Amino acid sequence: MDCDVIIVGGGPVGLYLAAALGQRGVRVELFEARDGTSRHPAANANSARTMEHFRRIGVSKRIRSLGLPTDYAPDVAYFTSITGHELARLHQPPSGEAERWAQLHAFTWPTPEPPHRCSQLYVEPVLLDAARACSTVKVHFSARVVDFVQGADSVTATVVDTIDGAEAAPRRVRGRYLVGCDGPRSFVRKTLDIRYSGVAGEKREFMGGLMDAVYFYAPDLYRVSPHAPAWQYWTFTPKQRALMIAVDGKGHFIINVQAREGESADAEAIRSRIREAIGAEVPFEIRSTSRWTAGYTLVADRFAAGNALLAGDAAHLFTPTGGLGYNTGIDDAANLAWKIELAMRGEGGERLIDSYDAERRPVALRNTAFARAFADSIGHVSVPANLLDDDAAGAASRDALGDYLQFHASFEFAIPGVHLGTRYESSPLTTPEDGVPPPDNPNLYAPCARAGHRAPHVWIADTSLYDCFGAGFTLLCTGARALTAQDQRTVDAARLTHAALSVVCTDDPQVKALYSANYVLIRPDLHIAWRGDALEEHLQIALDRVLGRNEHAADTAQSIAQRPAA
Structure with a gap:
């Protein structure tokens, strides 16, 4: 393999994905047909969720200083x-x-x-710097992907570089995955014969x-x-x-x-x-x-085909009311980055990459519907x-x-x-919970620690709880400052499956009240995988499930039950 991931498109979604993968040690080659970052302002609003993702890769302070x-x-x-x-x-x-x-x-x-209100003009160079700071990432401008073919476990792209105004001879690059971040006219989506569905060309007095x-x-x-x-x-x-x-x-x-x-x-x-x-x-x-x-409310019929995936405008097209298109794309990339990393490391099961479509396509349908309602409200x-x-x-x-x-x-x-x-309550990676989640209201957020939801945030003194979480999965233990000996043995065993599992113990009453459980397993994208009041075999079963290995969960539980005490 020349790399692990080929990214087609160097807009904000492609650049963020390259940086997020690079920081995880994934080998990336990104190809962008333009000769540099954007010169014409497009996206101008960074949502709170996007800024949280930027915080996770260490660029939120710099971006907040711009614009x-x-x-x-x-x-x-x-x-x-x-x-x-x-x-x-x-x-x-x-x-x-x-x-x-x-x-x-x-x-x-x-x-x-x-x-944060800051134009794509300023965001893209920051993301480019973050990507290029990773030794495993190569960003190529003036480089067009003109074809790609899939093998059983790889994708080979044909790339044409423009050098001094002239096109060079085509070259081939082979990777494990290819991600199309190449916009609404996506060459990747069209090559995969994936269509948009939804409303196109809706007329309004404005924004239509x-x-x-x-x-x-x-x-x-x-x-x-x-x-x-x-x-x-x-x-x-x-x-x-x-x-x-x-x-x-x-x-x-x-x-x-x-x-x-x-x-x-x-x-x-x-x-x-x-x-x-x-x-x-x-x-x-x-x-x-x-x-x-x-006037568009369009979502791709699939977000993946084989080892090729879609993100950003290639996967969904918004009328820009609410500023949701670009931000949904960054959320796509944050969802995908850790899954690709763990798949490449061999920790992820067959269902891990498949979960990208299962989780993100419903979100695209949700967000395009919100954007359409905003457009109707102002446009009519x-x-x-x-x-x-x-x-x-x-x-x-x-x-x-x-x-x-x-x-x-x-x-x-x-x-x-x-x-x-x-929220990802219906995800194959999520351990289901009984009860009813809070309503999905655009103008009101009710913190919820149910599996599938974004982990609720709280300030502990002047420190963000999020800054305590590791780059991989985090086990949040509430109501105590340290693990018991038995819990430590359980965590040590779980690390045989996911070496980067980190543990955060706190007796802060706010955290206990928000999470309503003794133990919470939090994904790298800050969504909750599982919560419960006892670890024992439950942690390993939840970890297997969220890694797309849940077909082995029953065997895992049995092997844990038979494991002798340390």
Whole structure:
């Protein structure tokens, strides 16, 4: 084998996957057709869950220092135009206050990493550095995968490199797995003959149809606007709706406007739409443009075929309301990285890689449904014809629309349940529990330590519980500061199956109350595999199950029962 994993696509999902695998000692070769990281802003919102994953690979602090200035409040605000009437505003804390804010708001956002507003422009280079810091990772830009074939236990990709503007002779790279992180037009997905299913081309007044995205520089906008700065500026008039996002807080913005029927995307039309959204003559320079289509709620019919897998936009395509597409992709990669590592090490059973589709495809269906609801909420709202009138009726219309937009802002952006509520209760790796899980509510997260759910977070003094967990599986023991001798023998035996099993013992009452069990087995992606009040044979059975070896669980239990005491 030339490597363990071939990654096709060097966007944020591919780069994160390369870094996460590399830190686990997995040999990776990543191929990206572009000559470098993104130059046009796309994803601009990092969810709390994404930031938790970034924390696990050691880059969250660096990413939190990027994007908007640390004292810039990333508010979501709604206007008739940037220089016109402000209709509504959702206040959010600046990044410099993030950690303190997370501790104060732990009752609604129980996470060490609240959401962070930072463009893909800045995130990708950090992930690239993290990947290249791993001796087992090679990242190749200007390199296209033009074909691949699968063998019984490998995938061979044909790669064409571009060197000094000319294509080199094709070369072949062989790996154990291939992961397509190559976007909505995924060559990998098409080669595997896997189709998207769902809703395509849904029409709305906004976020449904052809959209023009323009990256531009207008530093004077902050001077001419009478309103406090924001991260997202939504503008509404009877003639046009637009979304403008501050990229760096220093004058760089990206604006998305819905293409008008029969209107071309020529430079003057684009400039006119920007001036209309601003509402005043402000000088600006256009950096780049792109045309894309909103209105998609699509999920691949399968996330894997043989040794080839899909992640990110290759596996699911979102309308960007809620910022869920990119973040769902990072969560895909976090789910997959540890499974590939343990499969490569021989610890994983036949069902381990198969569980990727079983766990992540339902999440993609869940998240695309949430994104569609957010898009409907903002895209179908009617704009009163007299919204801009300078009379009492116009003012009343602005107040009424503002009331709705204030509600909508919380609906779309105050979504801890979306970020933190993903669960894998029906996974083949999860030890089932009796009872009913809490509702999957986008705007409310109820901490839950049932098997399959994200491990509840708690601060112990000023330390995040998550920072105590190891890179592999962690056995969390509550109500005690140390293992008993019998428990230690059980753990030692389990380490014959998973050498990286770590143990965290705590008598903190918050942890005991949250987890409601003496012992909790936590996966590398911070989801719970099993919990119980006794170890004995239960730990080994749960470990076999979560490693995809559960067909041997009964034999394992019998062998443990027959093992003599140390």
